[in-house]
Amino acid sequence: MAKPAYHHGDLQLQAQLLALDTLRAQGDAAISLRALAKQLGVSAPALYRHFSDRETLLAELAIGGFEALRDRLRAVDQQIPRKALIEIGLVYVAFAQEEPNLYRLMFGGRVLPMSAHPRLDTAGKSAFEVLENTVARARQLGYLKASPVSLITAAAWSLVHGLSQLTIDGHLPGAKAEPMLTEGVLSLLLDGSRSNEQQQSQQDLTP
Amino acid sequence: MAKPAYHHGDLQLQAQLLALDTLRAQGDAAISLRALAKQLGVSAPALYRHFSDRETLLAELAIGGFEALRDRLRAVDQQIPRKALIEIGLVYVAFAQEEPNLYRLMFGGRVLPMSAHPRLDTAGKSAFEVLENTVARARQLGYLKASPVSLITAAAWSLVHGLSQLTIDGHLPGAKAEPMLTEGVLSLLLDGSRSNEQQQSQQDLTP
């Protein structure tokens, strides 16, 4: 009916979407359940029916972030090992740079320990697995050296995560001036992870 | 005199030290100016004479963290390039793992933008410079390939920062079980950054 609808009906989803907007625009510290409630035309305790906690809401946003990241990593073409490895790194860093506040929420240690949020934990792992599978495939095809997949994956993830965080927080001087920074950094690690049958200095072989 | 001393005399330093204790034990979210004041036997607004802001206090702690990190990086022996590069990475990651909450404060994006805290910015850069100098020296000695020092440094910092953050936040599955993880990861990047005159697969040459 056309009435001041006692029931909102869609509160959980709407609150999450609005919180995501706030996060994107002003960072996680700016997210307040009361402010969200006011903007949604609803009383503050109503939100507690859907999120037991402020932190639970933040965890929900982080989960969404990990899923979005995972989907973008999955979309990377897996045909050519080297191309796939470079591309997945570029996509990863691009995601962080497009969503700095969301990325900070996902990795800033604001929702800890992960063990207290099992869904968050699995969401994070599912993104990690895409990267791991890409590495495993490349190694199976003989493109990478014999080091354990877990080691190479840890190195790769560390590198892209570190680069993401450092660039979005402005720690790397002159990072914006170097559009090829990410690709160059990735190439260094790749060169050290390649099997010996592959040639060195492939920098001009990537058109 | 032996009186309930109106003047504390040492409040700024004491507050900072106590805040650091709280940070270490419970994370930055647990730092409250009022709680600090109570523990110091002082009124809450007294702290505002020394820290214009809660964030200013946090920035002060982060500055101290960057300085401590810089000092530990400076203490690394610089004689042998490869040894220096590996060792500085190990020291870096060890610092983060010993001081996870301090490290999160330094890099978690809680005190942003850095531009608003010039002292924090310079403290961060001074730690970064130690790493950069180590890379520059190794390259000058012919140990590294001809890639720009800024690129290799960015890769190195990204790697150790990423590995630090991922391990202290429990994102890397089975990281604790692998004591050689850090060294292995560092070696991968080093192998890709070495000049061609150096031999490959130096894994058994590092006793």
Add this chain to the structure above:
DNA sequence: GTTAAATGTTATCAATGGTAACAATGTTAA
């Protein structure tokens, strides 16, 4: 329809960041 589960409301509390106005202490110069 009656009843029970969901989902919303108002009232209320404790903790916190922050400011204003005032008081005590220490310092400096006439």
Add this chain to the structure above:
DNA sequence: TTAACATTGTTACCATTGATAACATTTAAC
């Protein structure tokens, strides 16, 4: 010595926030 002044502390106060309790309404199950 003492009068002026900056430092550094105090009490009083306010707005915002997270969170809970007790109550009301709507939806859905039976």
